[in-house]
Amino acid sequence: MTSYRAARVKEGWRDYPVISMVGNFSPPVGDQPALLTFNEVLTLFHEFGHALHGLLGAGRYASLTGTSVRWDFVELPSQFMENWCYQPSELAQWARHHQTGEALPEDLLHRIQASQTFLEGLATVRQLGFGLLDMAWHDRSEAVEDAAALEREALAPVEVWPAAEGNWMSPAFSHIFAGGYSAGYYSYKWAEVLDADAFERFREEAQNEAQVAADFKALLSAGGSEDPMVLYQRFRGRVPRPEALLKRAGLHG
Numbered sequence: 724m725t726s727y728r729a730a731r732v733k734e735g736w737r738d739y740p741v742i743s744m745v746g747n748f749s750p751p752v753g754d755q756p757a758l759l760t761f762n763e764v765l766t767l768f769h770e771f772g773h774a775l776h777g778l779l780g781a782g783r784y785a786s787l788t789g790t791s792v793r794w795d796f797v798e799l800p801s802q803f804m805e806n807w808c809y810q811p812s813e814l815a816q817w818a819r820h821h822q823t824g825e826a827l828p829e830d831l832l833h834r835i836q837a838s839q840t841f842l843e844g845l846a847t848v849r850q851l852g853f854g855l856l857d858m859a860w861h862d863r864s865e866a867v868e869d870a871a872a873l874e875r876e877a878l879a880p881v882e883v884w885p886a887a888e889g890n891w892m893s894p895a896f897s898h899i900f901a902g903g904y905s906a907g908y909y910s911y912k913w914a915e916v917l918d919a920d921a922f923e924r925f926r927e928e929a930q931n932e933a934q935v936a937a938d939f940k941a942l943l944s945a946g947g948s949e950d951p952m953v954l955y956q957r958f959r960g961r962v963p964r965p966e967a968l969l970k971r972a973g974l975h976g
């Protein structure tokens with residue numbers, strides 16, 4: 724998703740946002756139309772979440788509307804949208820066989836849902852480890868004397884098996900040393916907490932979906948004009964909780 728112009732009000736005129744989505748998806752082959760893989764569909768929904776964030780921007784200042792929010796809040800709308808790809812009722816509306824029009828068979832959907840939790844425990848501690856290591860490097864003011872000890876200490880809480888001798892993660896951790904995620908790597912997992920918890924409200928209040936959607940729209944429209952936690956609590960009625968994410972990951976008993 725690319726934003727060419729964010730929503731804003733200038734000299735009494737409202738500028739509407741200009742946004743595009745360009746994907747590098749599976750192309751059509753011969754007479755067959757382009758058939759997207761499930762991951763491509765997830766990407767499409769993900770990017771559409773970013774696009775919605777920009778399109779619904781209703782702020783006064785371009786620097787505070789749409790996706791111009793704090794770094795650890797920007798993936799909430801996009802990851803939130805991915806949840807719809809696993810919901811039978813929503814899939815039934817569009818996930819159809821391109822020749823027969825048949826809906827996605829239930830057993831296939833169950834396999835997709837099951838694949839969501841495959842090796843999730845390992846993936847979770849791996850992500851937490853990256854976040855802890857990032858913070859270990861960035862929450863100190865004194866020089867680091869022993870980089871290996873710092874890494875060992877930071878990763879100890881999530882160690883699944885003893886680290887192999889001579890195997891260091893930090894020199895290859897390009898996200899924090901070359902990728903702009905310094906002291907912000909945690910935001911990947913944090914955004915998952917937010918998106919799972921926010922989506923849970925749509926499940927809990929399915930009968931009240933129009934109101935929940937209106938509240939979520941209000942959260943998106945506010946962009947970065949208010950503190951994310953204030954916006955989130957207005958939507959959810961409370962602070963975010965990790966239970967919905969743990970349940971989705973198959974890690975909640």
Ligand SMILES: [Zn+2]
Pocket residue numbers: 769773798801
């Ligand atoms: Zn994204």
